[in-house]
Amino acid sequence: MDEAKSLERTLGPVAVALLTLSVLSPAASVFVTGADVVHQAGTGAALAFVVGGLLTLIFTFAQAELGSSFPFAGGDYATVGQVLGAQWGVVQFALDLLSTPVFIALTASGIALYLGGVVPGLPPIPTAIAALVLATAGAVINIRTGAVVTGIFLAIELGALALVTVLGFAEPARGLEVIVALPIRFADGVALPLTLGVAAGAVSAASWAVSGAGQAIYFGEELRDPARVGRLVVRITLLSLVAMILPMLALIVGGRDLPATLAAESPFAALIAQHASPALATAIGLGIAAAIFNAVMAAVICYGRWLWSSGRDAIWAAPVNRALVRLHPRFGSPWVASVLVGATAMAFTLLGLRALVLLAAANGIVNWALLNWAGLVGRRRGLTGQAGTYRAPLFPLTNVVSLIAATGLAVLTWQDADGRRGEVMLAVIMVAALLYHRFVLLRRAGGWQMVGPKTAG
Template structure:
């Protein structure tokens, strides 16, 4: 199946803007961070700090692997080329379910924060409409989408600066209290186990810096540019999330009221800045969430597009998903399909969405760490333009942390253990599909690798849209 190339319309800055918008630090702080605070109390500081350390390790791994394989398939395309087709398809199963679910999870936050301005808004319907609108915008030129996400990203960063200032300018307690005496949300000291379980949620809050790889076929000088975008995205994300979370913990007048509030960030802002500021920042967060939905739809559609190009599904389905818009050079069918499916998922129980997505990223991270180690040993990543420092420290330490996180999740009967079971079930189903369907039809024959780099005669040409293809040996 011959598929037209995606349009190479991004520079590193454009890729970075979309990647940061997908992470959406404001959405993470306002929507995901309260879950960390509920689980770890003021120990959430340690959870976010530990997640940042794991993030550094994983950013090194992502940067090297993405530099070697800057392909629209992202993690599954990398794992397939370093660990083999079966592990790669298992990762595809995890990612294709998780990515679309994440769109719905994030979109459900739109109604929550718009509800401050217009009480009584039907949350699921607002979220579904946001997903559909994001899909429509996502079909247009990728360069336009980069600028759109960049404008809204600036608004959400400003909102986080305001939150940070509210807590740090007039602190209610010293930072040393968070370090020496972390307390649980229900009172008493925060346990190491609770902090560790909350760390997996904090990892999810930071997650997304590796998403830059999905735009490898649309970024100029991708082997270098994608690695830079990944490392810069992590650094900016850690600062943009850890600082306001710390500010909330040291600046909240009453920790009991903070942890008991239905909307922790709204309660903090109202207590420190008043109801008007809470309304303004709620609108900014709603815009940030919409921006995140757009960015994640862009990412998810590249994954879906790549799976169609790699003939992972029945012929007609694969051909449709691999369609590229003749004018905009974007995967328009995959984009539209992602938006519609995500819109339908907005009516599913949010707790179920959380259980399905909570630990799948741990399995994907582990596969990437193994891919980095095996790739160095076999030489499959030898052509990467970026090489991580102190190899194999990053993947080995990241694997050790991931094992500990899995162990702590096994001890959690509410979310952790069910989530691990769901993750395992998805892997098993993917393996069954691979064996029963793909192996029967002669194996999973991936499409030609798209080398995400301009041909020498076109390098440096901002309007270059072509891509050289080499048959995978």
């Protein structure tokens, strides 16, 4: 039976870093999610990315320690389940089940925004679905080949971010003080002060956009010396912070007509049009679209491993589990799981960009709370932080700060009507997951527990 098969350890740290950076995609985070944060928070968007980025770095320490001790393809749900118990692993899996297609659909939805300069009037949803079809086909290939392809696209992506940063700072229209002095947003051209609820939602969305380095853990079963994955997660987070915050600052500083720039469907495309020649603007737009496509393909590669792991852990009904653990006979990739991830993301593109960002932001708050709770429990029980694995600095301070920050963001987000709907939906999902564990999984003959890779002690 296919459960006996394992993923092959063929990746070094550079390949995993390239794949992970491609999945979290600084370009997609800035040009797609960042654009929505700009619409929410106006000039406060840059500050939201600074604050959200720093919070993400603090949050990530626990995730890195957990992943170093349990470098399983299941990622967060596997690490949480190993430390807090299977029921909380199922809760995290249910949250991932929502966030995974949301993340991929959100990323794919940005392609039409930046191809619009080349093909005006390009419909966003059909374009996103077409990109997902191509990306899913590419995700089935050998993972080492995938790492090379995504690495090439990643170079284009970082180049586009650098160009946008240079354009904004080369001819500044205002100083950096506008970002921190009195953040404002615009509604119908009228400047309004930023409320706490909106600011909290923007910080949550920005934090979620910057996060993603932990996706390196999904490749833990294909990484040689998997205990190194914790340090990789932290280094990728630091690199992402720099790559995302600088373009956000450049947008606010460099936008000539600030209300029009911030209100544009694509604020960054507006900034590029203001500062670059039509030919350069077209080239940058194509580079951004290519980068976003790369992120979509890398995400399907990554989350195909996650869904494959859920089949190995027998979370689903037996026929579904058997299908999910099938590996491609030639490429050794979890092809059924990858195709299902891509197909689900296609369905989620129908929700629209705004709904996807709100769901992602609320999910991020709960995810960080669970990971940092698991980090506290894991170290106290001696399950994490062992010799040879990554140890989170300043333990337990960073975990406590993370839990307080997540609680504060949840309370403030509740004050916003849209944020409240997202949190209610997540609460329902968590309760449903606990009930599924109690009344479905535990009632199976012999009970149920997470499996994990055979090589993982």
